[in-house]
Amino acid sequence: MYIVALFITMAILLEAVMTVLHSILKTIGLGDTVGKLPIIGANLTLIISILMVWLLGDWGHVLSGWGWEHEDDWVNVIANGAIIAGMIPLKDAVFGAIQKGLRA
Numbered sequence: 001m002y003i004v005a006l007f008i009t010m011a012i013l014l015e016a017v018m019t020v021l022h023s024i025l026k027t028i029g030l031g032d033t034v035g036k037l038p039i040i041g042a043n044l045t046l047i048i049s050i051l052m053v054w055l056l057g058d059w060g061h062v063l064s065g066w067g068w069e070h071e072d073d074w075v076n077v078i079a080n081g082a083i084i085a086g087m088i089p090l091k092d093a094v095f096g097a098i099q100k101g102l103r104a
Helices: 003-025 031-036 045-061 062-064 073-086 088-103
Strands: none
Touching: 003 031, 003 045, 003 062, 003 073, 003 088, 045 073, 062 073, 073 088
């Protein structure tokens, strides 16, 4: 269960990084340009998530908590990055459920 919580925490960190990145790109006038690039614009969150896992090193290898560790390190980095990017909707759902519970 703590692995899911760690994935959600990493998704929160990813959203914070993306907010800062979008702010910086908008400030220097490259926000629209990067967004219109065919491959990079559509997958910017995934790319940043993979880079974030790579920069974190062993701290980013969350799947190893479930016993999944590939021989090639690049596969671990990409798999963990993709899962963290995919956890953003789950994080939103969890926070939405918590907010509804607090209002009831």
